[in-house]
């Protein structure tokens with residue numbers, strides 16, 4: 256079975272063709288500058304790589320057509336015809352309260368996705384455009400599935416997802432914690448259960464998805480019970496350029512002081528804050544590590560603040576679940592930075608976490624990084640959101 260996985264942004268579209276049963280990735284790439292001029296990238300094992308070549312893409316439909324052309328290309332392609340694509344899985348950022356799992360796309364589902372636009376005005380319209388483009392180019396007979404970043408967190412109890420605001424904001428305006436990165440947290444939780452040889456139902460896990468965007472999730476019995484992102488992906492940890500949680504009173508104070516309106520303030524919180532804002536150096540953790548080595552104290556402070564934030568969430572979620580069996584590190588920082596993993600999970604011996612510095616000295620592969628006698632296992636698990644999307648899509652397409 257071949258599943259085409261699509262992650263559509265407003266002017267870009269990432270794609271992968273993969274087999275969810277074997278996990279084999281046949282081809283992947285990226286369409287960029289859609290609506291501007293169009294750049295196309297394509298990579299497949301043993302085939303010629305196309306790197307940002309010019310392909311006219313006035314709309315997402317031409318982008319999808321370019322993907323299909325490349326996949327079936329006589330010389331460079333990986334399938335004989337479009338008929339070998341069994342279904343398409345779309346990453347959709349926000350499913351609101353309407354979707355607690357992946358869903359086969361129908362006209363009714365499209366309507367519900369439109370209803371979620373106010374909750375994710377930057378992301379959902381692009382996801383919808385991607386779905387419409389696939390329908391236009393591939394027809395209605397190829398099943399399409401929406402896989403939501405928010406769905407996995409719909410199991411949170413009200414005490415975890417409610418904000419202490421007037422209740423009408425929740426009832427009338429849907430203001431609540433939704434959480435994001437759900438596909439990644441679900442994937443690594445499934446892998447953790449496999450690595451530990453126990454059913455997910457018997458495990459208490461804390462999943463740390465640490466990348467440019469970061470979130471930590473408490474997963475009890477296979478269900479998300481709390482997560483650090485909130486109504487939007489701005490909440491929780493300080494991130495590359497996002498502030499994470501802060502005292503809302505700061506907004507009025509800074510807006511008055513700096514003469515900012517609310518849009519400008521939100522722009523600062525989303526794009527000029529986080530480790531970039533604190534360090535003044537970069538949003539990239541590798542740059543911060545290098546800058547700190549060169550004596551930049553603020554770069555060190557930014558990384559310390561981030562690590563400290565993750566450590567506090569681990570403590571909070573262990574308390575919330577009444578224990579933890581395993582802590583998972585995933586995404587760019589979680590998979591690659593041994594020093595940050597050690598800074599985060601070190602010093603937690605009081606709660607049964609004992610790191611193995613040598614075992615931790617790895618990157619990018621599934622492995623146990625805690626000591627053999629650590630009561631709580633610490634796992635490094637590379638995330639694979641595309642595979643998770645393909646697995647969900649295949650299951651729904653098979654009916």
Ligand code: AMP
Pocket residue numbers: 465466467468495538539540541542586587588591592
């Ligand atoms: P992601 O959003 O998951 O792609 O993660 C991107 C982040 O991972 C960037 O901040 C990178 O600097 C960070 N990252 C990647 N490799 C490393 C590394 N070797 N050490 C520290 N951070 C890394």
